[in-house]
Amino acid sequence: xxxTVDRDGLAQARGRIAREHMRPKADRPASSARGVHHVALIxxxxxxxxxxxxxxxxxxxxxxxxxxxxxxxxxxxFDLGNGNAIAFFDLPGVDTGAYxxxxxxxxxxAISVEPQRWARLKANLDTAGVEYAHVDEVSxxxxxxxGARLELIADPLGxxxxxxxx
Numbered sequence: 481x482x483x484t485v486d487r488d489g490l491a492q493a494r495g496r497i498a499r500e501h502m503r504p505k506a507d508r509p510a511s512s513a514r515g516v517h518h519v520a521l522i523x524x525x526x527x528x529x530x531x532x533x534x535x536x537x538x539x540x541x542x543x544x545x546x547x548x549x550x551x552x553x554x555x556x557x558f559d560l561g562n563g564n565a566i567a568f569f570d571l572p573g574v575d576t577g578a579y580x581x582x583x584x585x586x587x588x589x590a591i592s593v594e595p596q597r598w599a600r601l602k603a604n605l606d607t608a609g610v611e612y613a614h615v616d617e618v619s620x621x622x623x624x625x626x627g628a629r630l631e632l633i634a635d636p637l638g639x640x641x642x643x644x645x646x
Contacts, residue, residue, distance in 0.1 A: 518557060518565040519589055521628050526554050526570050528625050533558045536604045560591060579627025588629035598634040
């Protein structure tokens with residue numbers, strides 16, 4: 481089934497939303513949030529996830545304990561720098577089905593890394609045989625062992641492709 485997208489209409493809607501809701505940086509109030517405490521994803525295999533995130537992506541495992549919401553389940557965390565974490569749950573005995581990008585779900589998680597680390601992590605992905613899409617020499621997209629889409633981006637936090645986004 482093919483649908484036609486009214487790109488001009490969508491661009492006009494984006495422009496209207498920006499005009500009505502986005503304020504110049506000097507006029508914006510401070511956010512009520514301190515930052516992202518953690519993003520939680522589902523893991524089908526704890527050890528496989530630990531090996532991928534710690535060995536290939538070089539994010540140190542920082543904590544692992546039983547998930548309080550499901551006895552027997554594991555909740556574990558990796559350091560993403562600057563006080564940010566990515567966390568996982570395994571859900572033994574629960575059929576979670578295959579990973580799917582759905583409305584309201586995760587499209588991708590973009591993780592900022594230093595440019596020198598970006599090149600090394602890209603080499604790690606190559607060595608591990610992880611497929612990725614390479615974009616603009618600063619960004620690449622790939623999937624973790626459970627299918628979640630990740631992006632490694634060499635732009636600084638708060639910027640995208642050289643332009644401020646925060």
